[in-house]
Amino acid sequence: MLEIVDLHAKIEDKEILKGLSLKINEGEVHSIMGPNGSGKSTLASILAGKEDYDITDGDILFNGESILEMAPEERAQEGIFLAFQYPIEIPGVTNSYFLREALNSIRKSKGENPLKPVEFVKIAKEKIKNLKMDESLLNRSLNEGFSGGEKKRNEILQMSILDPCMSILDETDSGLDIDALQIVANGVNSHRSPDKSFLVITHYQRLLNYIVPDFVHVLVGGKIVKSGDKSLALELESKGYSWLES
Amino acid sequence: MSEFLNNIKNQFEKFCGENPSNDIVNDFRIKSFENFNNLGLPTTKDEDWRFTNLNEFYKNQYSIPPTKKEFNKNLISNSISDLDAHFIYLYNGKLVENDNIDNVVIKSLSSFLNEADLNTFNRFVDNHSVKNRDFTFELNSAFINDGVFIDVNEKAVIDKPIVLINYFDSSTSFSSYRNLINFNTLSSGQVVEYTFSDRDINFFSNKTTSFFLGDSTNVEHLSIDESSYHSYIFSNLKISQTNDSNFTTDSILIGGKIYRNNVHPVLNGQGSNSNILGLYLSKENQHMDNYMFVEHVEPNCGSRQLYKGLLKDSSKGVFHGRILVHNEAQKTDAKQTNRNLLLSDKAQVDTKPQLEIYADDVKCTHGATTGQIDKEALYYLRARGINLEDAKLIMIRSFTEELLEFINSNFILELHKKIVEEWFLNSDLAKTD
Ligand SMILES: Nc1ncnc2c1ncn2[C@@H]1O[C@H](COP(=O)(O)OP(=O)(O)OP(=O)(O)O)[C@@H](O)[C@H]1O
Ligand SMILES: [Mg+2]
Numbered sequence: 001m002l003e004i005v006d007l008h009a010k011i012e013d014k015e016i017l018k019g020l021s022l023k024i025n026e027g028e029v030h031s032i033m034g035p036n037g038s039g040k041s042t043l044a045s046i047l048a049g050k051e052d053y054d055i056t057d058g059d060i061l062f063n064g065e066s067i068l069e070m071a072p073e074e075r076a077q078e079g080i081f082l083a084f085q086y087p088i089e090i091p092g093v094t095n096s097y098f099l100r101e102a103l104n105s106i107r108k109s110k111g112e113n114p115l116k117p118v119e120f121v122k123i124a125k126e127k128i129k130n131l132k133m134d135e136s137l138l139n140r141s142l143n144e145g146f147s148g149g150e151k152k153r154n155e156i157l158q159m160s161i162l163d164p165c166m167s168i169l170d171e172t173d174s175g176l177d178i179d180a181l182q183i184v185a186n187g188v189n190s191h192r193s194p195d196k197s198f199l200v201i202t203h204y205q206r207l208l209n210y211i212v213p214d215f216v217h218v219l220v221g222g223k224i225v226k227s228g229d230k231s232l233a234l235e236l237e238s239k240g241y242s243w244l245e246s
Numbered sequence: 247m248s249e250f251l252n253n254i255k256n257q258f259e260k261f262c263g264e265n266p267s268n269d270i271v272n273d274f275r276i277k278s279f280e281n282f283n284n285l286g287l288p289t290t291k292d293e294d295w296r297f298t299n300l301n302e303f304y305k306n307q308y309s310i311p312p313t314k315k316e317f318n319k320n321l322i323s324n325s326i327s328d329l330d331a332h333f334i335y336l337y338n339g340k341l342v343e344n345d346n347i348d349n350v351v352i353k354s355l356s357s358f359l360n361e362a363d364l365n366t367f368n369r370f371v372d373n374h375s376v377k378n379r380d381f382t383f384e385l386n387s388a389f390i391n392d393g394v395f396i397d398v399n400e401k402a403v404i405d406k407p408i409v410l411i412n413y414f415d416s417s418t419s420f421s422s423y424r425n426l427i428n429f430n431t432l433s434s435g436q437v438v439e440y441t442f443s444d445r446d447i448n449f450f451s452n453k454t455t456s457f458f459l460g461d462s463t464n465v466e467h468l469s470i471d472e473s474s475y476h477s478y479i480f481s482n483l484k485i486s487q488t489n490d491s492n493f494t495t496d497s498i499l500i501g502g503k504i505y506r507n508n509v510h511p512v513l514n515g516q517g518s519n520s521n522i523l524g525l526y527l528s529k530e531n532q533h534m535d536n537y538m539f540v541e542h543v544e545p546n547c548g549s550r551q552l553y554k555g556l557l558k559d560s561s562k563g564v565f566h567g568r569i570l571v572h573n574e575a576q577k578t579d580a581k582q583t584n585r586n587l588l589l590s591d592k593a594q595v596d597t598k599p600q601l602e603i604y605a606d607d608v609k610c611t612h613g614a615t616t617g618q619i620d621k622e623a624l625y626y627l628r629a630r631g632i633n634l635e636d637a638k639l640i641m642i643r644s645f646t647e648e649l650l651e652f653i654n655s656n657f658i659l660e661l662h663k664k665i666v667e668e669w670f671l672n673s674d675l676a677k678t679d
Pocket of ligand 1: 037
């Protein structure tokens with residue numbers, strides 16, 4: 001589904017990704033761990049199409065085609081979703097209006113009819129219930145004044161409503177309490193299917209007890225320095241990263 | 247400038263000859279014209295005109311347009327003509343037709359002036375605060391004749407909003423008119439002023455609308471100006487509020503090459519409250535100058551200014567926000583906010599707050615912001631599948647919609663939204679950089 005080939009990326013002349021390769025097939029869950037500043041969020045932003053970066057070498061293929069020239073909205077319409085590490089607050093735009101616009105834009109790109117507000121609200125309410133979120137969050141300004149945990153849950157709500165095939169979760173577990181972690185993990189797991197893939201960025205092995213990955217990769221200094229199965233996460237938990245840095 | 251002044255002087259003589267009135271009015275005109283002469287025409291050296299250069303305006307020669315009887319109502323945009331309202335029609339500033347409204351007296355300003363005794367005249371015409379009279383206001387007084395007088399009876403609740411339509415069609419014309427709108431004790435209603443003109447004509451409009459709010463009145467006002475982009479518009483909105491009156495005014499500025507928007511509420515009755523809202527929508531080379539002067543005379547009054555600018559292309563905006571709190575006006579609660587969203591690197595705004603507070607127990611705050619559409623927010627919306635153009639529109643709408651929170655009347659709210667959406671549609675917002 002997603003293939004990253006020897007990706008080199010710079011921001012403001014600083015090289016951050018230095019030859020990163022990764023292949024994610026349909027239905028697979030990959031996890032990326034790595035020290036602060038190693039380039040995890042950079043990778044996630046580049047996948048979602050943020051324009052601040054210079055891709056100096058390499059390619060990103062999605063379903064066999066390069067997406068480097070695609071705008072963020074086109075990628076989202078193709079089914080790439082990024083749950084932000086730091087979701088943006090947008091005062092004056094209600095959560096439900098935003099979600100409906102987003103869903104209808106994606107539907108439109110597929111030639112489907114837009115949902116009417118009542119139809120949309122029905123779907124949204126069901127999903128919001130699954131995530132044990134307060135319904136009033138739908139009528140509030142997007143992420144404005146949301147607690148850290150509410151913002152993260154809101155990202156997962158967006159994922160479950162927009163129904164992407166490639167979800168990238170950037171530290172969605174950070175800042176969640178123990179119950180919320182489980183709720184979010186359930187949200188993700190209920191979204192799992194043989195044709196949907198995940199890239200889960202996290203610092204904590206704990207999340208991977210709930211969302212069990214097929215592969216774990218370690219990103220250090222802009223490159224994947226080690227890959228393994230879920231036991232690698234446990235190993236990292238006890239040994240840290242220093243043995244991998246050289 | 248001297249040619250401009252000479253021309254105005256000639257026009258004034260012609261005007262006085264053609265519109266003779268009683269002694270009260272004649273004396274007032276002459277006195278006001280002297281005041282105008284003494285003030286002189288402003289330059290950017292004048293503090294109150296620092297950001298607005300009128301040199302290109304002074305190069306024009308304007309004359310009073312011939313009187314015309316009725317205009318083609320098909321020219322009025324459907325958004326206005328389809329409204330369920332009482333209509334009053336002005337043509338180049340002159341009253342030409344009006345619906346009859348229960349409990350409301352409507353007459354042309356000239357007949358009001360002819361009939362008014364000294365008391366009435368002073369009360370409605372010559373009683374404006376001397377604290378804020380610029381050349382446009384003095385000139386408007388000197389040329390006092392056209393416009394409409396609206397008098398709402400005591401305790402009357404006007405069943406439908408009053409919509410005053412003003413249409414201009416004469417190039418190189420100078421139209422000066424004054425609307426006097428009086429709400430007597432315990433009355434309430436909504437008044438919309440809608441101004442438009444033929445496309446592309448260059449005319450000079452100098453308008454004053456004066457509201458008089460009696461005790462315990464409740465009035466909402468919306469002013470929309472969609473005049474030609476080549477016109478020079480000077481507008482004075484004066485509001486005089488007595489005890490426990492509530493006033494909301496909302497201005498949407500769309501037309502004009504140079505637009506000077508003077509708004510001057512005077513809170514001279516205890517417990518009164520004023521909401522002063524505005525949205526200036528500018529593009530190309532338009533210049534929109536908003537000069538607010540909120541005067542708190544009596545104690546326990548509140549005022550809330552919220553002015554927002556949306557500026558495209560090389561347009562310029564000015565927000566000058568003065569608040570004057572007299573020493574008797576204890577417990578004043580005055581708030582001023584100006585926010586601007588620049589849709590181009592070439593657009594520009596100058597903001598200047600000016601607080602003069604002579605009472606000690608007051609709450610007075612002000613704040614101004616100017617910025618572009620937040621890039622991170624745009625990226626976030628796009629990352630969810632929303633196209634760049636739609637994402638921009640969502641951000642722009644969220645910026646302008648803050649004003650709606652302060653509008654009570656559903657009629658005004660819907661009309662405001664409609665006019666703004668029409669401007670969005672006509673302004674190629676997707677093509678901003
Ligand atoms: N706009 C920028 N200008 C300069 N450097 C940047 C910019 N954005 C990111 N970086 C740098 O790129 C490096 C990688 O950042 P990134 O956010 O991808 O790290 P991360 O792996 O997600 O870290 P964390 O675990 O703390 O979230 C950091 O050193 C960061 O300071
Ligand atoms: Mg990160």
